[in-house]
Amino acid sequence: MSGGPLHGVRVIDLTHALAGPYSTMLLADLGADVLKVEPPQGDMARLAGSVPEGSLPSAYGGYFQSVNRGKRSIVLDLKTAEGTAHLRELVADADVLVENFSAGVMERLDLSYESLSETNPRLVYACVRGFGDARSGESPYLAWPAFDLVVQAMAGILGITGTEDGAPIKVGPGIGDIFPGTMLALGITSALYEARGSGRGQFVDVAMYDAVLALCERIVHQHSYTGAVPRPEGNRHPLLSPFDVLPAVDGWVTIAAPSDVRWRRLCELIDRPDLAADPDLATNKQRVARRGEVFDVLARWSRPRTKAEILDRLGGQVPVGAVRDAAEIIADPHVAAREMLVEVEHPGTGRTFTVAGQPLKFSRTPARPQGRAPLLDEHGPEVRAGLSLPGAAQHEVRT
CATH class of the missing domain: 3.30.1540.10 (formyl-coa transferase, domain 3)
Structure with a gap:
């Protein structure tokens, strides 16, 4: 078991794709026990990215491995009464629940923050969505789906990133997902710290739009102080030279x-x-x-x-x-010295593959990936065996 700074923290992870899983991956690297709750078909990201030859049929690609390493997996069908009942029992003993469903989904499942906090008053309930949750301010875009590229466009990145003739160019990494996910992890740890004293959890909400706008803080003060509307300037900086x-x-x-x-x-x-x-x-x-x-x-x-x-x-x-490029970075002695490359097993291949390491360094409680990503429902049997509700141990996932 990890000796990381979040050792002993129990996280129920209902996230999929990138923003949410990145956030809970950070928590897992920091030592939290993250239980990934997946639908019967699994997280849609499981088959994204390269799937190595020889992988188990139930395995996954590099994308899923990178942001779900160190987690456990259980399948619960939340569209059924049995599935929601099992989730509620898991929540009763959890510290954190994280989800990134569209606004209103959890309410329709009768799993809202208000409902779950009645089950567990100290629960930190966290969500990341494209345009946030109405509890924190009702965006006119609340029901709009969002992806990294859309948020980069709407929140300012594409407005200042591009060639000098004005053609926008997106930032290469999925920063519209990863930065909001990072901010959510900060919000979760802050709420956990507060709950140590108050004994009460709370609702933590990050909008992808909001996080990327905060990342683009320079354009806000530049416009406010000068009246200028910042534009793409190629690789040059409007305020610094060289x-x-x-x-x-x-x-x-x-x-x-x-x-x-x-x-x-x-x-x-x-x-x-x-x-x-x-x-x-x-x-x-x-x-x-x-x-x-x-x-x-x-x-x-x-x-x-x-x-x-x-x-x-x-x-x-x-x-x-x-x-x-990636090959040059992997050969850089800095990343070896800082343990920024981590080898993880890939099921069925007999090989390990490299994922990016954890940049947070601690002197006493190391934060590092705790192993590979889970197979779908890999930990379901043992988790369900510990549930008290009827039928909990009978669920089976075909692989």
Whole structure:
């Protein structure tokens, strides 16, 4: 059993897809006992992503493995009275319930927060939806379905991410799911902390739209303070210079040296003391006004050099980093030193595969993945055997 900081916390996980499972994966990595409750057909994400050759027929792809590692699985059909009764019994002994159904689904199942909190007053009930829950403020989009791309568009990311001619480009990772899921994990742990003193749970609600808007905080204050409407600006920053993606012989590098001290040091390192002495480039504000010129100067220096040569010259002196692909990241000694690559078993293959590790580091209570993702209903028999309601032990899932 994990000695993580959430050791002993019991979580009922009704989530599917990405935002909710990512949140409960964080809780599992932190040591919580996360029981994933799935419908008879399983989480729709089970077959998403690559499924390795030799996998058990009841196994899953890399997508499911990555965000459901370390959890247990039980099948309950919540469309039946028996299924909801079994869930309510599980809730009676749980600390947290997490769901990401569309608004109103849990109410129709007679499993609302209000109903479940009567069963367990100390329950922290958490949900993540595209546009939140009416309990926290009724959005006009409450009934709209949402995916990462939709939220990136509506909450501001696509409005400032793209080419300088204005064509929007989505952020590569599913940040419209992952950041809300991370925020929900913070909300859950905060509510658990408060409940230690009050003895009472509460309703925790994160809207994907809200979380991504908070992530785009710069556009809000920029518009409020200046009246400007921020637009896509390619790889440049509207407030900082240099803050650029620059060409190299074998790819691209990033250089970010907007402070005046770092700017002068950068000029020394690229053998351009004349730039450091130029009074028209002395401050960040001046460099932002002439950022095209700053970019051109740096690009002329970087273009004939390899990424390794640039890093050898600038590394540790000014903020610099190479644009890396997955293979380069996996080979980076930093990720090995920080245990950011984790090997997990894949059922039926006799092999392990790599998933991203846990960035939260603790000195006494390590947070790390507690094993592979579960097969569908893998832990159902033992969990149902502990339930007192009639028929609990008879359920069977075909694999």
